[in-house]
Amino acid sequence: MRFLDWHDGRMRSCKAVAMCDHQVTLHESDARREWKLPYAAIEPPPAGAQPTASTAALPTPAAPSQPGQEDFRCGEKVSFEDRYMQTQIGTLVSINQRAATVETADGPGWRVPFRLLCHVVDI
Numbered sequence: 001m002r003f004l005d006w007h008d009g010r011m012r013s014c015k016a017v018a019m020c021d022h023q024v025t026l027h028e029s030d031a032r033r034e035w036k037l038p039y040a041a042i043e044p045p046p047a048g049a050q051p052t053a054s055t056a057a058l059p060t061p062a063a064p065s066q067p068g069q070e071d072f073r074c075g076e077k078v079s080f081e082d083r084y085m086q087t088q089i090g091t092l093v094s095i096n097q098r099a100a101t102v103e104t105a106d107g108p109g110w111r112v113p114f115r116l117l118c119h120v121v122d123i
Contacts, residue, residue, distance in 0.1 A: 001013070001014055001015065001016060001026065001042055001043065001044060001045060002014065002042070002043045003026060003035065003037055003041055003042045003043065004041065004043075011043070012028055012030070012031075013028070013029075013030070014026040014027060014028045014029070014035070015027055015029070017034070022038060022039075023036050023037060023038050023039070024036075024037060024038075024039055024042060026042070066114070066115045067114050067115065067117060068114050069095060069096075069097065069100075069114060071114070072092055072095060072100060072114065072117065072119075073092065073095075074092050074093065074094065074095060075091060075092060076091070076092050076119065077089065077090070077091055077119070077120040077122065078090065078091075078092055078100075078102060078112075078117045078118060078119060078120055079117075079118050079120050080102065080110070080112050080116045080117050080118065081116065082110070088102070088104050088110065089104065089105075089120060090102040090103050090104035090105070090110070091103050093109060098113060098114075099111045099112055099113050099114070100112055100114065100117060102117075
């Protein structure tokens with residue numbers, strides 16, 4: 001693969017080491033540097049080129065697992081963001097199949113899906 005270095009205007013050779021949703025991490029072996037660039041900034045190898053060790057397909061990253069019912073227990077401290085993007089901190093009061101009830105200090109209990117909950121660690 002190649003990409004355009006906007007510092008000096010030269011095309012540089014590289015290999016992809018990681019791929020995310022919006023960007024790719026490239027390793028430039030000549031300068032021993034890594035670059036994080038959007039996909040639009042790279043030039044893929046020609047269509048007829050044979051894949052080499054440096055341009056071989058990367059394994060697909062594993063999807064991050066979402067927390068479920070088994071990851072939480074009643075009495076634990078958790079946090080979540082409400083619909084107004086305010087962080088709420090509270091204690092788990094009850095756990096159901098799809099959501100948990102969280103009791104906060106400033107109001108009634110919230111029914112929150114497990115994917116929105118984060119553990120809070122007291123130090």
